[in-house]
Amino acid sequence: MISKPTLAAIRFGAGLGPDHAPPHGAAALWDSLDRETARTVPPVTSWDTRLARAIERRDLRRLRRDGDADAQEALRLLNRSDRDDALADLRATLIRLATAETGFFERLSRFWSNHFALQAKTGTLRFLRAPYAEDALRPHLQGPFAEMLKAAILHPAMLDYLDQNRSVGPASRAGRRRGRGLNENLARELLELHTLGVAGGYSQEDVTQMARLLTGLTYTLDDGFSFRPNIAEPGIIEIFGTRYGGRPVTLDHILTALDDLALRPETAQHLATKLARHFISDAPDPQLVAHMAASYLNAKGDLPALYRAMLEHPAAWDGPLSKTRAPFEMMAASLRALAVDPATILGLSRNETRRFLDGPLRLMGEPHEEVPSPAGYSDAAPAWITPQALAARIDWAMGLAQLVPTDNDPRDFIEIALADAASDALRRASAGAETRAQGIGLILAAPDFNRR
Amino acid sequence: MQQSLSRRRFLTRSLGFGCSAAASPLLTPVTLAAAPGDNRLVVIILRGAMDGLDLLRPMGDPQFRALRPTLAGDGLALDNFFALHPALDGLHPLWQAGELAFAPATSTPYRDRRSHFDGQDHLEAGTAGPLPPALQRTGWLNRMLTLLPQADARTAFAVGRERMLILEGQAAMTQWAPGTELDLSPQSRLLLGYLFAADPLFAEAGLTALDMTGMDLPEDGEDADSAMMAQPAAGDTGALAAYVAEQLRGPTRIASFSLSGWDTHYNQARAILPALGRLQDAILTLRAGLGPDWGRTTVLAMTEFGRTLRENGSTGTDHGTGGALLLAGGALRGGRMFGGWPGLAEPDMYAGRDLMPLRDIRAYAGWAMRDLFGLSASDIARTVFPGLDMGDNPRLIL
Incomplete structure (x- = not known):
């Protein structure tokens, strides 16, 4: 039988070490969360820096294409310094976890980073996982899930990774003029991975409708995220019995749909199951999961309520340690x-x-x-x-x-x-x-x- | 003299590719298993949903060009209906030699949710519907191994970085990828072995890691010379396939690995080329590496589901249902299409958007295993693919 402080440190935190007294239990982990949230040292590369580098890369490629002899060498140096930034980000994030008071916040941060998983595609945006997590996920770890969801889905890194910037409403102005249409990649993963879960009871029709609703989301390197009405599908779009959209098309329709998705019971179940699986067991106690999902819904999708429900449930403190450290x-x-x-x-x-x-x-x-x-x-x-x-x-x-x-x-x-x-x-x-x-x-x- | 030069280092050197092959995110595990008899089976899992309609173009279907405005260019004619994607020109001679075949419209029983991850689990578990708990961590190739009485589990091994469901299960599998080193004192090796053996979650992987890094170089130079002759093909895929071929020339009879990069939502005409190149490399390298044993080899390249019949709004394709199974090998009754064609007119589609699968892909795999390894169709329908209606023998094998 492993003691509660040892379980707290190893199951929910960064582990044991001579410089850190193990948290006594749920309350100590909970208390550490606010202090760790405010901690942003050592720093990682900011998203703005990543965007600025991407612009530089794009411009240098243009110069190279136009025959500028120095552009090749400048690109090489830029790529090298980007890679150095990524290595610095690795060192910094490792130290954040290794030296955290309990490490609960950093562990949650790794969890959400994997939940909203993405990586750079070959292109101008590169080495962006840590800057994206810093920009889109970590500020929302302690708030409503809907806020994190919106930050992740609207983030240029996500729009690029799951091709949303390639999707055009077929009946939008640009769609009609240029004969372009939907790309349902992000819409599907939004339902399957980020919110309802694959068992969440949605249909192909729901995916298609969601793809129609998400049109308009795009980004440019110069301005970052933008909503472009001329590629957004006009008209009413019905998803799970709720009608969204209408004229004029606005970003608000999408934000409302994401707010609604965050509060669906399937989403609560999906998030509770994933979190319990991550921290506690590959086959978590169904009562623990039910308690977490119910607490999440009662708190209107507030993430701390989800974490607290996990920590306060007795099944979270059962031995043995059955998960493996990543x-x-x-x-x-x-x-x-x-x-x-x-x-x-x-x-x-x-x-x-x-x-x-x-x-x-x-x-x-x-x-x-x-x-x-x-x-x-x-x-x-x-x-x-x-x-x-x-x-x-x-x-x-x-x-x-x-x-x-x-x-x-x-x-x-x-x-x-x-x-x-x-x-x-x-x-x-x-x-x-x-x-x-x-x-x-x-x-x-x-x-x-x-x-x- | 060369006491410290261990076998794995030697393998790495002789193949000339170190860790890079295993490190590529596009190449995932190679699993190998020994089985009795002379026939060889290689299963390549194409992860990401390969677009069968692009690889094998139904030029003779009157709807094809209208559905695929940017993806219906001419290919290399196979018969008077289908053409091969032009990037697979290296495979065209195999068709002419009767060593290449397709089932153009097939799929697993997985329907409608179109999730890569679920779809791949179903493909590798070989089950219909939600996975029963007992089958959640077993793959159909592993269950097939349990039917082969002479299969030597101890000589069966797997090569790769990630777990591969298709070969997980009761028949003890060892997983490995060339290029791993472990410099441990004999005492540490002994103590770690003792610790790993005591923990069920770590025992198999831990003991394998210690075993595979502890093998010494054969003392005599002869083995070394013959292995030194094995020339790897260029690129990671080729190197890995060369390694697989080398094992299949030895006691190994069953191998599986996966190739990724098929999820072509955007600008497919360009995006699919690297994946096609890897697939072609893998097949040609197996063929070259197997030499005379290619004649007793069957390769099945299968994917979790096909893609939409219509191009999407960004000159790519989205997740669909039916797709193509590619078969290759000298053991194959090739140079032909298996299983018919559903047509591409609206009423012939699945759900108004996808290719209608005409036959369960597991039936093809099942009949291939029956004919290659002398298994009974009823054993396959009971143990390997529970509940599968095998149907008539398509006679894939010569």
Whole structure:
């Protein structure tokens, strides 16, 4: 039976470490949320910077096309500095999790980033996952889900990723003049992944109607998001028995539909299930999920009510730890347990970041700046545990243990890193390692430390 | 002398591609399994919903050009009705040699929701309707393995970074991708093995990781020389397919891997080209790498569902229903179309928008497995594809 503070730290937070007292339980996690929300250090690249770089890239490509001899070299330098920004974002986000008071906010941030998963397509906008999360998701983590939904769906990064900027209302002015029409990519994922869930009872007709309603959403590099009435489908559009739209076409029709979607019971069920699966178990207690969904709806879609309902339910505190730490979480937990100085990580050079962080994350199956699909990474416990990904974890754990100058005795370190979540087998094995470093690496690579 | 040079490093070097093949997000796992007999089966999962109508163009259908204003260009004629996408010109000689075939209008039983992720789960689980809990984590290739009495589970292995449902299940599978290194002291290796073995969630993957990185280079130089001769094709897909071919020349009889990049919502004429290139590379590399064994090989390239018959508003296509199954291999009764054509007129469509599937794609896979591995049709309908009506034998195999 694992104690409540250990469960709180490992299941809901960043893990255990010598610099952070474990949260006593639900209340302590809850209290930390406000303080962690306000925390934006170390900084990550802003969305505005990303847009400015994209404009620069577009202009340089034009110059190159027009035969400007210097444009090629300028593009190369721009790409290199963008890649450096992305590596800096990786270092910063890792340190945010590793050094957070409890890490609950940062864990939620990773969850929502995977819920509204996207990555850059080949084009002018690049390396945008961290800036997008900073711009669209993190400000809304503690508010109504509808606000996060609108921020994510209307974000240029999402409009680009799911082709919404290519969709044109067939009866709109531009549609009629140029014979263009719908692209239903975003409309489908909005219903299937972001709100109702695949079991949410919608039909192809609903997807088509939603695609009609979403027309008009687009962006330009120069102005960011924009709503363009001349590509928006005019007329009344009915979705789930509610009529939207009409003349004149306005953005408000879309915002109202997103507000309504956020409050549907199917959405509550979908979000509650996903969140409980993420934190607690691949097969969460149905009563816990029902309690979360009901609390969410009672609170008119307020996300803190959803989190609070999860934390306050007894089933959230059942053992054992049956989920697995994602590679990024495992890295952060290791740094936290070893109390690695944040300045060491933040000071890594481009090549060191690639060798110690970026490359290993890729080998472990979670490359920074990439998602496998609009559905994000699988949240099932076994999904991360493939032989090759596990080999990469072992490799990284052993390497880290050798690099960190530590007088830590594995017998002491296991109490810091795992406390009462350590198995007797791991206590024996780590004490039987040939060197201290190998003993510590063994603890970080062992199943005990890779569960949460 | 070369004590530290382990087998996996040697494999990596001889194939000349290190980690890059496995690291590509477009290439996901290769799974390999040993089975008795001489016949080989390769299943390629095309993730993202491959547009069968673009790969295999029904030029003879009077509706085709009107439905596809930018996607109905001339292809390479296969018969007097269908043409192959011009980017697959490397496969045209296979058609002429009887080593390429299609089922133009097929699909899994998955309908209407048109979710990639659900659709792929159904394709790999091989089930109809919502997945029963007992089948949620088992794939049809794995269930087929359980029917082969001489299949040696210990020599069966899988290569890749992500889990692949189609080969998960009771028949013990090992998953691997070339290029992984693990430098551990013997004592750490021993202790980790002990820890992994005690945890069911980590045991299989953990012990495999330790086993596969712990293999030593064969002492004699002869094996090394022969493997050094294996030349990888250019590019990640080719390199991975070369690796698969090498395994299939050994004791492996069943392999599966996936190719992504088929979700062509926008500007499909250009967007589909890289995916077509990878598919062609994979097939041609398998053919070259298998040498004489190509004659005993069948390749099935299948996708979760087809795409809309009409182009969408941005010269792409959206999620649909029916689509094409591509078959290749020297074991194939190829150079022909299987299963007929539903037509593209409005009343012939599925739901007024998609290609009408004329036959369950599992029936093709089922009959291929029956003829390749000597299984009974009733075993396939009971264990591999529960509840499937196998129908008549399309006689895919020579």
